Amino acid sequence: MDGISFDVEVGKTLGIVGESGCGKSVTALSIMGLIPKPPARIVSGSVEFEGRDLTKLKDSELENIRGKEIAMIFQDPMTSLNPTLTIGTQITETLTRHLGMSRSEADRRAIELLDEVRIPNAKARLKDYPHRYSGGMRQRVMIAIALSCHPKLLIADEPTTALDVTVQAGILDLLEELRQEHQMAMILITHDMGVVAEAADDVVVMYAGQIVEQAEVLELFDHPEHPYTEALLGALPSLEGESGREARLASIPGRPPDLLNPPPACRFAPRCPHANRQDSCTTEPPELRELRPGHWVRSAHPACERAAVAV
Amino acid sequence: MSTNGKAKEPLLAVRGLEKYFPVKSGFLVERTVDYVKAVDGVDFEIAEGTTLGLVGESGSGKSTTGYCVLQLLKPTGGSVRFDGEELTELGNERLRKMRRQMQIVFQDPYSSLNPRMTVGDIVSEPLVVHGIGTRKSRRESVRQLLDVVGFDPTYTNRYPHEFSGGQRQRIGIARALALNPKLIVCDEPVSALDVSIQAQILNLLRDLQRDFGLTYLFIAHDLAVVRAMSDTIAVMNQGKIVEAGPAEQIYTSPQNEYTKALLTAVPVADPRRQRERKAERRRLKHALTEGF
Numbered sequence: 001m002d003g004i005s006f007d008v009e010v011g012k013t014l015g016i017v018g019e020s021g022c023g024k025s026v027t028a029l030s031i032m033g034l035i036p037k038p039p040a041r042i043v044s045g046s047v048e049f050e051g052r053d054l055t056k057l058k059d060s061e062l063e064n065i066r067g068k069e070i071a072m073i074f075q076d077p078m079t080s081l082n083p084t085l086t087i088g089t090q091i092t093e094t095l096t097r098h099l100g101m102s103r104s105e106a107d108r109r110a111i112e113l114l115d116e117v118r119i120p121n122a123k124a125r126l127k128d129y130p131h132r133y134s135g136g137m138r139q140r141v142m143i144a145i146a147l148s149c150h151p152k153l154l155i156a157d158e159p160t161t162a163l164d165v166t167v168q169a170g171i172l173d174l175l176e177e178l179r180q181e182h183q184m185a186m187i188l189i190t191h192d193m194g195v196v197a198e199a200a201d202d203v204v205v206m207y208a209g210q211i212v213e214q215a216e217v218l219e220l221f222d223h224p225e226h227p228y229t230e231a232l233l234g235a236l237p238s239l240e241g242e243s244g245r246e247a248r249l250a251s252i253p254g255r256p257p258d259l260l261n262p263p264p265a266c267r268f269a270p271r272c273p274h275a276n277r278q279d280s281c282t283t284e285p286p287e288l289r290e291l292r293p294g295h296w297v298r299s300a301h302p303a304c305e306r307a308a309v310a311v
Numbered sequence: 312m313s314t315n316g317k318a319k320e321p322l323l324a325v326r327g328l329e330k331y332f333p334v335k336s337g338f339l340v341e342r343t344v345d346y347v348k349a350v351d352g353v354d355f356e357i358a359e360g361t362t363l364g365l366v367g368e369s370g371s372g373k374s375t376t377g378y379c380v381l382q383l384l385k386p387t388g389g390s391v392r393f394d395g396e397e398l399t400e401l402g403n404e405r406l407r408k409m410r411r412q413m414q415i416v417f418q419d420p421y422s423s424l425n426p427r428m429t430v431g432d433i434v435s436e437p438l439v440v441h442g443i444g445t446r447k448s449r450r451e452s453v454r455q456l457l458d459v460v461g462f463d464p465t466y467t468n469r470y471p472h473e474f475s476g477g478q479r480q481r482i483g484i485a486r487a488l489a490l491n492p493k494l495i496v497c498d499e500p501v502s503a504l505d506v507s508i509q510a511q512i513l514n515l516l517r518d519l520q521r522d523f524g525l526t527y528l529f530i531a532h533d534l535a536v537v538r539a540m541s542d543t544i545a546v547m548n549q550g551k552i553v554e555a556g557p558a559e560q561i562y563t564s565p566q567n568e569y570t571k572a573l574l575t576a577v578p579v580a581d582p583r584r585q586r587e588r589k590a591e592r593r594r595l596k597h598a599l600t601e602g603f
Contacts, residue, residue, distance in 0.1 A: 019505035019506065019507060020505055164368035164369055164532065165368070165532070165534075165573065165576040165577050166368065166572060166573060166576045167368075168576065168578075169575075169576040169578075169592055172578070173593070191505065191506070192578070193506075193580035194577065194578030194579050194580050194585070195578050196580075197578060197579065197580050197581055197582040197584075197585045198578040198582075198585045198589060217582050218582055218583070221580070221581060221582050231507065232506060232507065233580060235506050235507050235509070235510040236506060236510075236535065236580055237510075237513070237535040237536050237538060237539035238535060238538075238539075238579070239534055239535040239538060239562070239574070239577055239579050240562075240579060240584070245538075245539065245540075245541070245542065245558065248514055248517075249510040249513055249514055249539060250510065251507065251508075251510035251511040251514055252507035252510070252511075253511075255475050255477060255507075255508060256505075
């Protein structure tokens, strides 16, 4: 991952979208200081949270922020819960660790939290082990744990990817309600453009470890500028509108580059339909530039400039 | 749409298909205390050269249905007629012969290919098993098959781990095509793939259908993917087909409450439209089911 910059405003949702291996989860883990070092290294850059640079904090200081002010939920609620501990124990652990609550206080709060994430019959269910919960219910427990210390920022890494669509809808609704209630900002990491369209206020599109496009959500879907974003939207089979049975899907030829040996200039150039001839984009890496206020693109051939040339 | 107007027997006709898994209980002496009705009275048919999309959420029984059609799982009851033969009554030897006509492409291109076999061996294995051709002619067949699925045939001596998910799925498809089957059961063939690769594989499956007149039972949870592939759709929930019909009819005017809930739950990649859909989804919320 290389040169990532973005801001998340208080109470807003930033969607980070990209395909597997594009660096979206690594971005999130770096914010949390959870990248194993070595082998990984944060060579440069800063993560500022309410004015403090998280990359410069000591581990012990970071631990106080992690879980308390910034919380994280992961894709697989099956593996992020400890199967040998009851749900109750796992929720109260955070409460006693970060908030210094007593056992009985923590128990009471745990019931409130399960109520808050709409788990019926919360009191009895605290004594259950994770295997007694369905995937959607487990993700609700993870959200309850994440919310327990009233974080200001929630990082959700593919929170609904392992879930069925009807369960996903419930989780997305829940996250939205809780976010509004608690004035919480969210970073939502996903590969699903539909989830981004539903839940994000602002969007970052990543490709091969870089941000290739960044804009407000309506602007991004109305006027995608980067050839990769355009291709990604074009490659999605549609659920509504004209029948897709006959039309060919626009596919993106080739596959994402090997990040150990990325293309020298624009990382999308080898798959880009607009990169050709002695183009600058095959010789020098394009910078992220602001085409319109708030709309950033890393490409020598954004859609609006191609249109201008065509006329 | 590939309906040719001729009224003929469908290539595959499934009637009253059932698959019950016993739930056992007891220490030392186990006895069956209940059954999980994974597939519970399923009927459908597929005309030759067309695709039936079988959609449903996890645990709906859609994959079990696919396995029962191929007799990879023995159905508890019901009938599976394929190309005029009743598969549930065939003995092992006849079934083995029929299997040439019916193949499967699996979801996970990482675990469905033997990591110790080369690409060439994987694709030629069905030919070897069924005693087709000589070593030399098989090598030529493998080259042709890989070429058809867009996989560079010069890599036949490499191993699956050297390739990406999309390339592995091409290998899996080449293997399925090796015996020149009539029916291919595609069990979530693109759900492990990234969007940009997914489109390549879907286009490939459609090209193969057009060129070889293949019939697909296309099993998937992604409703948009199923729509892009299917002539007819059957929606499964809890072991039963709750709604079936021409694809466009299901998508534009679903009748069943579960189908409606399923369709509105899918977020579409259009923020304005998705706001309306979200409102619609909340109206239907009572119909959403979520197991505990």
